[in-house]
Amino acid sequence: MGQGFNHQVFRISDVGGMRTPFYYYDISLLRATLDEVTRLTAGGVMRVHYAVKANFNPRILREIASSGLGADLVSGGEVKAAVEAGFKPQDLAFSGVGKTDWEIRLGLDYGIGCFNVESIPEMEVINELAGEMGVTARVAIRVNPDIDAHTHKYITTGTAANKFGISMDALDDVIDRITTLPHVHLRGLHFHIGSQITQMAPFEMLCDTVNRLQDRYEERGIRFEMINVGGGLGVDYDHPDEHPMADLECYFSTFKRGLRLREGQELHFELGRAIVASCGSLISRVTFVKENRDKKFAILDAGMTDLIRPALYQAHHQVQNLTSTSAVCEPYDVVGPVCESSDVFAHDCLLPLTRRGDLVAIRTAGAYGESMASTYNLRALPGCAFSD
Ligand code: LLP
Numbered sequence: 001m002g003q004g005f006n007h008q009v010f011r012i013s014d015v016g017g018m019r020t021p022f023y024y025y026d027i028s029l030l031r032a033t034l035d036e037v038t039r040l041t042a043g044g045v046m047r048v049h050y051a052v053k054a055n056f057n058p059r060i061l062r063e064i065a066s067s068g069l070g071a072d073l074v075s076g077g078e079v080k081a082a083v084e085a086g087f088k089p090q091d092l093a094f095s096g097v098g099k100t101d102w103e104i105r106l107g108l109d110y111g112i113g114c115f116n117v118e119s120i121p122e123m124e125v126i127n128e129l130a131g132e133m134g135v136t137a138r139v140a141i142r143v144n145p146d147i148d149a150h151t152h153k154y155i156t157t158g159t160a161a162n163k164f165g166i167s168m169d170a171l172d173d174v175i176d177r178i179t180t181l182p183h184v185h186l187r188g189l190h191f192h193i194g195s196q197i198t199q200m201a202p203f204e205m206l207c208d209t210v211n212r213l214q215d216r217y218e219e220r221g222i223r224f225e226m227i228n229v230g231g232g233l234g235v236d237y238d239h240p241d242e243h244p245m246a247d248l249e250c251y252f253s254t255f256k257r258g259l260r261l262r263e264g265q266e267l268h269f270e271l272g273r274a275i276v277a278s279c280g281s282l283i284s285r286v287t288f289v290k291e292n293r294d295k296k297f298a299i300l301d302a303g304m305t306d307l308i309r310p311a312l313y314q315a316h317h318q319v320q321n322l323t324s325t326s327a328v329c330e331p332y333d334v335v336g337p338v339c340e341s342s343d344v345f346a347h348d349c350l351l352p353l354t355r356r357g358d359l360v361a362i363r364t365a366g367a368y369g370e371s372m373a374s375t376y377n378l379r380a381l382p383g384c385a386f387s388d
Contacts, residue, residue, distance in 0.1 A: 020359070021284040021302035022383035023370045027063060030279040030366075033245055034067040037275065040252045045261065049093050051231050051272030052078045054367040057384055060276060061085035070113065072231070072270035076103035083110060093228065093270065095142070095190070097122075097164060104129050108137060115139045116190040116228065118165055120177055123184065130183035137183060140190040140228055141166055141174055145209045149194030149202045149232065164192070171213075175222065188265075189213065192230025195273060200254045203229075207258030214262065228268035229255060235277045237316050240363040246274035273367040280366025282307050282382065283322075286358045287337065296332050298354050303336025304343045306382045307362060307369045311342040318363040319346050326353035334360070338377050 037048055049070040052061065056078065062085045065071070070091030071082040082092055092112040094103075097119070104126055107115060117123050117139045130137040144165030166174050178186050191210070193202055210227055217224070233251045236243035251274070261267055284302035291297075309315035319334050331348040345362055354360075373381050 018283075018385060019383060021282055021300070021306050022385055023057070023365065024281050024283045024361070025057070025060060025366060025384065025386050026279045026281075027059075027386050027388040029244055030060065030063055030276065031067075033248075033275055033279065034064065034069070036245060036248050037069070037271070038067060040248055041269075045265070046252065046267045046269065047091075048269045048271055049091070049228075050275055051270050052082055053371060054272030055276045055280070055369070055371050056081050057370055058085060059384075059386060060366075061087075064275065070268075072272075076100075076106045079103070079106055079110065079112070089113070093140075093190075093268070095192070095270075101125065101129060105133065108133050108135050111135070113138060114187055114190075114226075114228075116142045118142045120166075120174060123174070123178060123181065127181040127183045135183070136185050138185050138187050139178070140188045140226070141171070141178070141186070142190040142192070143168065143171060143213070145191055145193065145206060147193045147202055147205050147209065149197050165190075168209075168213075175217070186224075188224035188226035188228060188268075190228040190230065190268075192270065193232060195232050196234040197232045198234035198236075200250060203232075203251070203254050204258050207255060211258075211260050214260065218262075223262060224265065226266040226268055227259070227261070228270065229259075231270040231272050231274070233271055233274040235273055235364060235367075237277075237364050238318065240278060240318055244278045246278075248274065275367075277364050277367035280364075280369060282362040282365045282369060283385075284360050284362065286354055286356055286360060288356055289332075289354055296330060298332040298334045298351065298360070300334060300336055300345070300360060302345075302360075302362065302382070303338040303377075303379065304340060305338055305374050305376045305379045306336075307345070307365055308372050308374070309365075309368060310345050311340070317345065317365060319349050319351065320361045320363065321351045321354050321358050322361055323358040324352040324354055328353050330354075338379070 049072040050064045051072045065086035071087040072093045073079050074096040089110040090113045093114045094107045095116040126137045142165040144167050233246050235246045284300040287301050288299045304311040329350045332351050334345040334349050336343040
């Protein structure tokens, strides 16, 4: 077996017969990460909702539900999957700018803990549907704090140019409006500034914004039951073995230090990537090695349909040859078979001498990997295997 992979009980013999490509999940690393989240948020004030969009593999969801976390959802499909996996309805938060009527009804029917509401029209529809069903909807207002998270532009969500949330200038009007709606109960404020954030500065700025807003509304006699600061904590894609866990300690302590929470107020988080990214690898086989004039290509049976992050966000994932024992390393462009020039996992990646049939691991692929897979080119969806 190739170098690295020391956090995964990965044996080629276990999976040699499996059809590639497939996602391989290290359940013990997932559990260790969940234990760390639980340890760092103990005490009842902090509640973590796992962002299901990062990975909704049923086995992964069951594992996370049984650790006691809540779930953050963005579609009716995710609401159903979360309930099936064992998350408690009161621990569900439903986000998203475009919830349709059936999705809102579904959430109301389950009695979910919170709708994170992104506009006045959405709030009015939630009020109307809740009234029809004879229930009260619990909501939080998603605020767009206009903070640049300094991450890839496709995963920046909290600036004024993004479609997400309600701008700070409109917040007074929205709160005034909401208090006139009879079937809606305002629980708090919700924020999410972006994803794969590895510096704490944007989170510190978020804390300042939350503190200012809380002071402002307290003067007006409005107190919130909870503040939800979203997710966004990044992982180390370059060093998967050295840093198999996100810096959870630093992340939670940034908020503990930076926020002035009020008596009895809950603090909610919505972490996705930081919980599942490191525990997953995409395992693939080399179909051909091909040489052009000045390049060597390792052509895999996995492509952008299995893991779209490199093509969509120019994301870097470490690629490892698990089979080759060669001491000679060479640069390869590691590519997939899909008919798109962006179907490239890595350029000039140094790998030991690579041959047709070798198994390759694309690391740190547990978040937004399997969940973003598609059947473009009529390719089959990737399979999955688990280490426990
Ligand atoms: N809460 C809300 C409202 C979100 O929109 C997201 C992610 C999260 C929480 C979880 O964020 P996380 O902790 O995972 O950073 N497909 C992209 C990431 C898109 C993130 C979308 N929203 C990628 O592969 O990098």
